[in-house]
Amino acid sequence: MLTFMTVLMVLASLGLIAAVLLQSGRSAGLSGAIGGGAEAIFGKKKGLDNFLARLTIILVALFFLSGIVIAVLERR
Numbered sequence: 683m684l685t686f687m688t689v690l691m692v693l694a695s696l697g698l699i700a701a702v703l704l705q706s707g708r709s710a711g712l713s714g715a716i717g718g719g720a721e722a723i724f725g726k727k728k729g730l731d732n733f734l735a736r737l738t739i740i741l742v743a744l745f746f747l748s749g750i751v752i753a754v755l756e757r758r
Contacts, residue, residue: 687755691745691749694748697737698741701734701737701738702738705734
């Protein structure tokens with residue numbers, strides 16, 4: 683059980699890293715200022731951003747829960 687939870691925690695952490703890196707930044711700096719006009723005309727990709735935000739929340743919850751379970755299993 684401990685091995686399974688450890689593997690689950692490693693997979694959750696790798697998925698969390700990927701999900702955070704794939705999200706678009708809130709302030710994109712100079713490139714966001716230049717591309718901001720294009721977003722006003724053509725719209726913004728909201729579907730992918732919403733999906734990645736939800737995926738991040740799920741992976742964070744999985745990461746914390748697996749950490750708590752590992753801590754409980756280690757105390758035994």
